[in-house]
Amino acid sequence: MHRLLRLSILLMGLSVAVSGYAADAPQPTLTTEDDLGPQVVQPIEFPHDRHAGLRNPGDPLKGGMEIDCMYCHTYARRSAVAGIPPLQKCIGCHQSIETVRNKPRIQELFKYWDAKKPVPWKKVHDLPDFVRFNHERHIKRFVEQQNRPTQEACGYCHGDVKQMTVARRSKALSMGWCANCHQKDHPVTAAGGTPVGNQAYWYGFQKPVADAAGGEYKAPDTNNIKAQGPNDCWQCHK
Amino acid sequence: MSVSNLLENWAQFRHFHPIDDKPHDPYKWAMSIDLDACTGCNACSVACYAENNLPVVGKEKYQHGHGMHWMRIERYWDEGLGVAGGSDFPDHGAQFLPMMCQQCEAAPCETVCPAAATNHTADGLNSQIYNRCVGSRYCSANCPFKVRYFNWYDYPTTDNVWPAEMNQQLNPDVTVRSKGVMEKCTFCVQRLHAAKGTAKNEGRLVHDGDVQTACQQVCPTGAITFGNLVDHESKVHKQWQSQQVELDKDAQVKDQKEGGSGLRGYRIFEELRPYPSVMYLERVRESAI
Numbered sequence: 001m002h003r004l005l006r007l008s009i010l011l012m013g014l015s016v017a018v019s020g021y022a023a024d025a026p027q028p029t030l031t032t033e034d035d036l037g038p039q040v041v042q043p044i045e046f047p048h049d050r051h052a053g054l055r056n057p058g059d060p061l062k063g064g065m066e067i068d069c070m071y072c073h074t075y076a077r078r079s080a081v082a083g084i085p086p087l088q089k090c091i092g093c094h095q096s097i098e099t100v101r102n103k104p105r106i107q108e109l110f111k112y113w114d115a116k117k118p119v120p121w122k123k124v125h126d127l128p129d130f131v132r133f134n135h136e137r138h139i140k141r142f143v144e145q146q147n148r149p150t151q152e153a154c155g156y157c158h159g160d161v162k163q164m165t166v167a168r169r170s171k172a173l174s175m176g177w178c179a180n181c182h183q184k185d186h187p188v189t190a191a192g193g194t195p196v197g198n199q200a201y202w203y204g205f206q207k208p209v210a211d212a213a214g215g216e217y218k219a220p221d222t223n224n225i226k227a228q229g230p231n232d233c234w235q236c237h238k
Numbered sequence: 239m240s241v242s243n244l245l246e247n248w249a250q251f252r253h254f255h256p257i258d259d260k261p262h263d264p265y266k267w268a269m270s271i272d273l274d275a276c277t278g279c280n281a282c283s284v285a286c287y288a289e290n291n292l293p294v295v296g297k298e299k300y301q302h303g304h305g306m307h308w309m310r311i312e313r314y315w316d317e318g319l320g321v322a323g324g325s326d327f328p329d330h331g332a333q334f335l336p337m338m339c340q341q342c343e344a345a346p347c348e349t350v351c352p353a354a355a356t357n358h359t360a361d362g363l364n365s366q367i368y369n370r371c372v373g374s375r376y377c378s379a380n381c382p383f384k385v386r387y388f389n390w391y392d393y394p395t396t397d398n399v400w401p402a403e404m405n406q407q408l409n410p411d412v413t414v415r416s417k418g419v420m421e422k423c424t425f426c427v428q429r430l431h432a433a434k435g436t437a438k439n440e441g442r443l444v445h446d447g448d449v450q451t452a453c454q455q456v457c458p459t460g461a462i463t464f465g466n467l468v469d470h471e472s473k474v475h476k477q478w479q480s481q482q483v484e485l486d487k488d489a490q491v492k493d494q495k496e497g498g499s500g501l502r503g504y505r506i507f508e509e510l511r512p513y514p515s516v517m518y519l520e521r522v523r524e525s526a527i
Contacts, residue, residue, distance in 0.1 A: 080435075130369050130413040132428075134435060232359040233367045234427050238413055 037169025040122045044108050045166055052151065052162040061099075064162060069154045076135040076154075077143070084121050087113055124167045125158065132238040156181070178236065264443050265361035266515075267425050268467040268485070269451075270477045270503070271336055273521040275461035278334030282453030282462065283309045286338075289426060289452035291408045291415075293393030294400070306387045308423040309338040309453050316523065333521055336453070336462070339364060339385045339423035340506065340514035343485065347377035347386065355420075361430075362467075362515060366422055373418040382507045383514075385422055392417040425464070426451040446472035467515075478503070483517050 051072075053064020070076055075083035091113050100106050112119050127133055142153035151162055159170030171177060286292060286309040295304050316331025345364045348356050355370035356377055366386075378386040393415075400407070408414060411428035415421050426449075433449035446465050454462040465474035467485065478484075481503025482492040488511045492499035502520040 128369075132411075132431060137435065137438075140439065232361075232365070233357055233370075234359050234363065234365040234424075234431075237365075237367045237369070238411065238428060 037124065039168060040124050040166065042122055042166050043120050044105050046105075046121075047165045048161050048167055049163055049165055054162070069150050069161070070139070077139045079136055080132075080134045082135045087118055090119075125169055125173065127173060130237055132234075132236055175236075262360070262362050262468055264466075264468055266467040266485070267341065267362055267430065268465065268474050268478065268515045268517070269425070269454075270463045270474055270481075270517040270519065272461045272463075272519040273333070273335060274502070274519060275459040276334045276336060276521075277459060278311050278313065278332065279458060280311055281456045281458060282336055283307050283311060285309075285452040285456040286423070288407075289409055289412070290424070291412050295393070299390075304388075304390050306389075306393075306421070308385070308387065308421070309336060310385075311335070312337050331523070333523075335518070337383060337385060338453070338516075339425075340383055340512065340516045341423075341425060343513035343515065344511060346380045346382060346510075346512055350376045350380045352376065363425055363427060363430075364422075365427075366420060366424070368413055368415050368419045368421065371419040373420065375420060377420055382510055382512065386420050387422060388420050389415050389417050443469075445469075446474075477519075478517055481517065481519065485513060485515070488513070 049064055051065055051067050052069060053066070055066055056063025072085040072089055073082040074085065075081060087109075090109055094100070094106055094109065109119070138157075139153065142148045142156075143150055155161065157171055157173065158167070161167050286307070287294065290308060292306045292308060295306055299305075312335040314333040314335065316333065341362065341364045343358075343362065345356070345358065348358060348364065352374055353370055353372045355367045355372070357365050357367070359365050373388070375388055378384070378388060409428070411432075429449050429451065430444075433444045437444045437448065444466065446469055449464075451462070451464045454464045463474045463477055465472035467475050467478065469475060481501050482499065483490055483503040483505060488508055490504075490508070492501055493504075502522070503517050504520060505514045505517055507514070
């Protein structure tokens, strides 16, 4: 009896310790109830729809202004991070837009300007620190090479920001979600692959194999996984 | 992965030289270190700490073997020289050898990782994926060079590391590793990626000299050369070639000459067949002359 009691106490202690550890580990919120990222409270409720949304030909005061994403997020085309525009950029336009000068949000904006303080914007699309993502590469491909509209190209990962007020994350931005596009658009082919030097990238744990006809490349049989790994984890992990 | 699968498919797990099924094209990053030029000043080690967010663990943890120096200077003493000569300042024949991950082609660490957290990249690097690592430390046990370092603590939050406000000094291009993962020299892969990005924008390959590793950049005597071994114009390729050291050999042809070839190039533990990517140039020793 005594022994049983001791064992049960030990087991209980163990389970408490384990569940306590699991509860302590910070788990990122992947999705909220409405299938979007967490609601981020910004210092100023920036209306993306008013700036980037489509024009309303009937009433120009109601619709958006179709401003290009990269007018404000200017670093996206030339660096790894898209960046937050400096306050100067906001003021540059708003000092000469008298019609909205007295709106509470604009007054708030000018308060920061007069205090010579940057607006403490919060990050919405915050990738984990171990991810290497390059905006420039994606803009170069979609906007410069394939001439797709900026809003479409940005929207692949950021969702339909022109309809949002404060932006929210609407895609998972997980590894599987990234690889989903990359596997579809840069398949491993008989000729090699799309990146330089005939190096294609695969994301499973084995190189995809050609079928008997030598055409279609498929993910290998997962029952027989070999320990070779994807050919370059460091492409995205840092 | 079962043991029977491992045994049945051994050939697929272990190649003599992985270059056979994954030819390095267009990059194979490699290094050469001239030990004759190395003064053992430790600048490379310090630069590595700064570049790669390495924690300074403090004297006590260091004594427990928890040092996190991806690049370390090994010291060797030429005992034969000793205190000979009766000088007041005897020459102990100190020799220095900068030791970091050798980015082996057939890396012993890769085959033993139970979580496939360490893999070979297409450009010949031995990658370490921190968030895949489960901390078994098997890779470190199997590394003949002992250049893998384990995070015994969450370093930025423990004592003796750096105050919170100094987080601003961290390199944003490199992860801050957490407790329980293995880490090692990456050949400054973040710099390689930056250089590749620039080169791609200009529609070319990375030229020799476009990219430097942190240790190479600070070396006051220029002992470290880093570059693309596939590029025949690169300095590192020329050095390897002039020393007749070949990547995919476990015994160099030049060393089989009777009486020695007179060349200084060698790779550490070549005979174990890890096919390291770092060539050392032997020091011209006083005792050997």
